[in-house]
Amino acid sequence: MSASLVLDVLAAHPDRPTLSDHEQNLNAAEVISAVRDMAEKLAGYQVIAVLADNSVNWVLADLAALQLGAVHLPLPTFFSPAQMVNALTQAGAAAVLTDQPERIVTLGLGFECRWTRGLLSMMCRQVERPVLPNGCAKISFTSGSTGSPKGVCLSAVGLMATARAIQETLSPLGVTKHLAVLPLSLLLENSAGIYATLLNGSQVHLPSLASLGWRGMAGFDPAALQQSVVANQPHSMILVPELLKVWTVYLLATQQVAPDSLRFVAVGGAHVDPALIMQARQAGIPAYEGYGLTECGSVVSLNRPGDEGTGVGRVLPHVQLRLNNGEVHLQTSAFLGYTGSTALPAPALHEFATGDLGELDAQGHLHLRGRSKNLLISSFGRNISPEWVESVLLAHHAILQAVVLGDARPWLVAVIVPMPGVNPAHVDAAVTQANAQLPDYARIQRWLVSPPLTLTNGLATGNGRPQRLAISQHFAQAIESLYRLEETTP
Known part of the structure; x- marks a missing residue:
């Protein structure tokens, strides 16, 4: 049903540019056809993992899994082998679609190549059918706050509710082209970048992560990001604070500015210094802070032009927020429980205690006042x-x-x-x-x-x-x- 919601939006304007990368440039009708073709290739698997660089095919696989009612397990490319084994084992994945088949083989889990299409290989194994919450459409392991984190089980209905809330909140900005900068395995880019953009009838451009400046342990190259943004002239982007910082510093140091095509750059995943927001805007980056959690389907609150403050923005309409002794508790339809949990919450009990301390101002904007737990959140938005x-x-x-x-x-x-x-x-x-x-x-x-x-x-x-x-x-x-x-x- 959720994939149909996206495909129905695309079908209304079949000739509209929709998905593109360095190899493909698909209009809406071509995306619909490609999703159906991908669904035929993925049929028969309950849990399908994807370990791959950002690309059109990554998005097609995600939409195909939704169309099939299968569970999609995005695997972050920065996971260690132990974390990869943990995620695949907890989710009970029988198939992995990947552009790095050698990494999957060396895990020793019994995966063998079933077919290859372009850069992607389908790796399969025999595995017992996993026990997952009813309605689970996606399992997100984020970055892993420990060596063997539990996966967050999310519903398709909840993910689409999040995407629809973002799309409706940002629709007055007239965004028609989004540049995906974060790895698609991160739920923030997945929900706010892909789903919300497609529901808006807009285009998503998906360059390789290396071409955007991602260099692994060597850091991030802001010159490459600037070059890509100038070349593609997007209206919107999503960044984590560290990327915003290095790009801003680079622009100011080289006396450049971001392209004036940009209308909205969301920044989330970790705390953002208000001074950094102001510096970014001086460099032509229309940066606006937001806040979210994986358990809530990603974005919970958002600042935007014409409705911003000093906090993390107005709580979006799909979220119910309650303050319990100053701690932020959130409830959405996305959270179904964790992999490996013996007691999963009933459908009406999806409230999640965030560990964040906060308060609401008179305008309904959320202000965070620190964390009640020891968890560290890096400026790249990774939980440790x-x-x-x-x-x-x-x-x-x-x-x-x-x-x-x-x-x-x-x-x-x-x-x-x-x-x-x-x-x-x-x-x-x-x-x-x-x-x-x-x-x-x-x-x-x-x-x-x-x-x-x-x-x-x-x-x-x-x-x-x-x-x-x-x-x-x-x-x-x-x-x-x-x-x-x-x-x-x-």
Whole structure:
């Protein structure tokens, strides 16, 4: 039904440009035909994973899964092998559509190539039918706040309600061409970039991630992003704060501006400094902050031209919000539960406690006041449990204590207490070995060596648990120096 909703919108204007990448440029009628063709190739599988670069075919596979009533499992390309195995196993995926078949084979899960079409290969295996919530259409593992996160099971109805709310909120802006910059495996680009744009009858352009400036651990190249935006002249984009920052700094440093075709650049996934929003606009980027969660189908609130404030925007109409002792609780029709859960919420009980503290102003705009939990959210919008990374560090004999920090930063730092008698070279080697066990977004890039964290110095509890706030405050100046050192290192 949800795929039909999108296809019905496309059918109303069959000649309208709809999906394009470096190889294909499809109008609405061609997209409808291609979705039906893809659905024939994917028929018979309950859970279909996709591990691939951004492309027209990625979107066709997603819409085909919706058309079939199958479950789509988007696999982030930055997942470690262990996280990939975890996601495929928890979801019970019997098929993977991928442009990286060798990565799937080396996981040792029994996948074999069934067919190849262009750059995509269909990898299949025999697996028991998974137990998933009724109505599950998509499983999102986001970036993985731990080494083996649970997948969020989302309904097609809820995903389309989110997309429709975004589309209706932004329709006055007259957006007819969206440039997909974030990986499609991220729900934010999937829901707000693809579904909302197609429901608006608009075009989505899907360059490869490398051509947009994504460089993995080497960072992000803002010159490539600027070149792509200038070449494609989009009306809208979605960015995470770190991409907005590096693009803004690049434009200001090179005395360039973003193309005046841009009407709306949504920024979400992590906290955005209001000063960065203002700097971006000085560089010609019409940046507007929003807020969302995977469990809610992505976007929950949004600022837009003519209706913005200092918070994260007005709560969208498909969301019910309740403040419980200052914590934001949200309810939508998207959230069905988690993979592996023995007790899934009943249909009327989809409220989700976010861990975020907030308040509503008189205009109905949401203001966030910090997090009630330890979860770190990088400026790339990736969720990271510090305890997970610390456990990997502490597995090495050279390290006695470790505390990981880096909320709203592009990468992580650590405060490390070496074992007595261990020299700095051994600590360096331990961190290097730990990083090799972690995905790139969860690696420690720089670290401080500290005396023991104890109850006496106020940096630990009596049973040795680190006092995170006290530690971050105690080492604030030194930590800031680490980030400045990285920024100034040629």
